[in-house]
Amino acid sequence: MGFIDKIKKYKWIAKVILTTSWADKKKIISGFKNADQYYEIENTKTNMKDLLKCTLCPNMCRFECPSLRVTQKEMYAPATKARISYHMERGDIPMSDLHSAEVPYICTNCDGCQTWCPMDISAGDLLRGVRADLVAQDIYIPGVKEFEEKVVTAKTAFTESTFSSNPDFNVNMENPNVFYYTGCVMAEKKPEAVKANIEILKFAGVSFCTHTDKRQCCSGPLYTLGFDETVKKFAEQNLALFDESGVEVIIADCPACVNTIKNTYRELGYDHDYKVMTTGQYYAQLIKQGKLKLEHPVNISITYHDPCILVRKLERQPFIDTGNLDPELRYNGENELDSSRYIFSKIPGLELKDVFLHGQQTQCCGRGGVSHVHHPEISDKIGKQRVKQLKDMNADEIVSACPACEEGLNYNGVELCLDIGEVLLKAIRK
Ligand code: SF4
Ligand code: SF4
Known part of the structure; x- marks a missing residue:
């Protein structure tokens, strides 16, 4: 995210801080500057400084977390998961307590939290580090070690x-x-x-x-x-x-x-x-360079499910996408923006019916974090919610660009979720 985008995204925090008294402003600034004194653990695979920030945060991103949404348990809100994890890392709660060790796994690594986080933190990344610390100590919740051995x-x-x-x-x-x-x-x-x-x-x-x-x-x-x-x-x-x-x-x-x-x-x-x-x-890239010609009309309507990893780890899509962005601005040749909608805009006849929560605001399909392996019920509930949103668009086809999403959406009620490559192929051959 560029500097200007960051200012736009976080300007509300400045507004909140500006309304506080000078004494409170001083406290906030000194709290940020001296945060280091509150953590003193070394050699963890998670970022303890960020984990502490997350622990102290009033859960700004909670409404975005699919695990919390479907479980309706405060224990699985991002900041609560961070709090439990922080205390496990410090040894206040024994890592070997499997009831607590399960908490960092109730996360699909969708990075939805990061989309809203005023500190640009992904609770998912922090929890992944905690899981690595559990594995390093040979502590496994059911299903996890068996999956590793299989792979x-x-x-x-x-x-x-x-x-x-x-x-x-x-x-x-x-x-x-x-x-x-x-x-x-x-x-x-x-x-x-x-x-x-x-x-x-x-x-x-x-x-x-x-x-x-x-x-x-x-x-x-x-x-x-x-x-x-x-x-x-x-x-x-x-x-x-x-x-x-x-x-x-x-x-x-x-x-x-x-x-x-x-x-x-x-x-x-x-x-x-x-x-x-x-x-x-x-x-x-091939289309932009004129090396892939899309000549055959594909006269169908589609709804596109944005895969979390694509839009939040690999691309930088507009934070709020009204759909009015010039297609040429969606892909600048450097893989940074919105390659999927750029492709769709180049397929003659194709109608894209974007679901309300799309682009950076996408919702997890439920398969993130390999959740279906260790928490299949949570994974399926998240998947079913997303399937409903996509089906409500009444498009001819539902399309994605990630096999795990496509499989998860199929499993949870989409008859056939097409891959972006399958749609593109229709435009290059009769
Ligand atoms: S990810 Fe950010 S917004 Fe969410 S709880 Fe952690 S610090 Fe707060
Ligand atoms: S990565 Fe997704 S599932 Fe995990 S805490 Fe953040 S919003 Fe919740």
């Missing part, structure tokens, strides 16, 4: 046959420029979208490889659950494969894979120079 054995989030049963996905051209990193969820649950992506890349004349016989899970789900040491092993093996392939660009059909390869690997110490983006972002 380590199968090398995918599903089974060993996810890729071997789809040999067509293994496309390896000579001297490729692009590595199409096929996500486990897309391959397992939406093979038709993988086929669409392969067809689009071939149509655009892109020289690419997939190496689906060698690639391993990006391990993003394991990072979310706190298994940092396991993620490092996956990072090493995947980066070795990217290096071997000689590409400069990595594209993935899943925003979580992109976030993991682009940001998490680097955060864990595996720096690299690859340009990493989603398939949608790459297509937006």
Whole structure:
């Protein structure tokens, strides 16, 4: 978010502070300046300074938190989860108390809290760090360790046959420029979208490889659950494969894979120079450069579900989107704005019916934070709420750009959620 946007977003805080007495203003400023004295814990995987701020906050973001919304339990409001976590980190509550250890897991990592946070904090990121501290001490809530073991054995989030049963996905051209990193969820649950992506890349004349016989899970789900040491092993093996392939660009059909390869690997110490983006972002670039022509009208209406990770971790969409933004301003060629709506604006005949909560104000599909693995009831309730919002738009199709969202929405009542690649393919071939 740019400086001007930040001022616009947070100007209400300045207004509130201005209305206080000089004595209170002094107290607020000194509280911020001297906050360090209230935390003295070292070597945590969470940011204790921010966790403390979150702990002291009057829960400004609470109405945005899907876990709180569906559980209706104050214990699962972002600041309350931060408070319990803070006391666990300090040892005031034993980490081994599984009742408390469950709290940081009641979070879909949707970053909805950060959208509203006056301090630009993601309670989700803080809670993820707390989960990593639990894992570091071998403390697991039910379902978590079993999931990690499954991924380590199968090398995918599903089974060993996810890729071997789809040999067509293994496309390896000579001297490729692009590595199409096929996500486990897309391959397992939406093979038709993988086929669409392969067809689009071939149509655009892109020289690419997939190496689906060698690639391993990006391990993003394991990072979310706190298994940092396991993620490092996956990072090493995947980066070795990217290096071997000689590409400069990595594209993935899943925003979580992109976030993991682009940001998490680097955060864990595996720096690299690859340009990493989603398939949608790459297509937006090809369209902008005139390399992908969309000539066939697609005369349908769609409602688009913005994936949290895409809009809140990988792009910077308008904070309040009235829908009137010039499509050219939605994508500046640098993957920073709104690649999906840029693509939709270029498809002839396509009508986008945006749901009220869209763009940065999107709502989680319920599958974030791998919640369906450890808290399926909460995950499904969140998913059903989102499905209702999307269905109420009465569009011909519901579309997304993340296989986990598409799967979650399907599971919770959308008959068929299309991937952005599938819609795009309709515009490039008859
Ligand atoms: S994320 Fe921000 S707004 Fe939400 S409770 Fe924490 S500090 Fe407050
Ligand atoms: S990341 Fe999402 S689910 Fe987690 S605390 Fe923030 S708003 Fe709630």
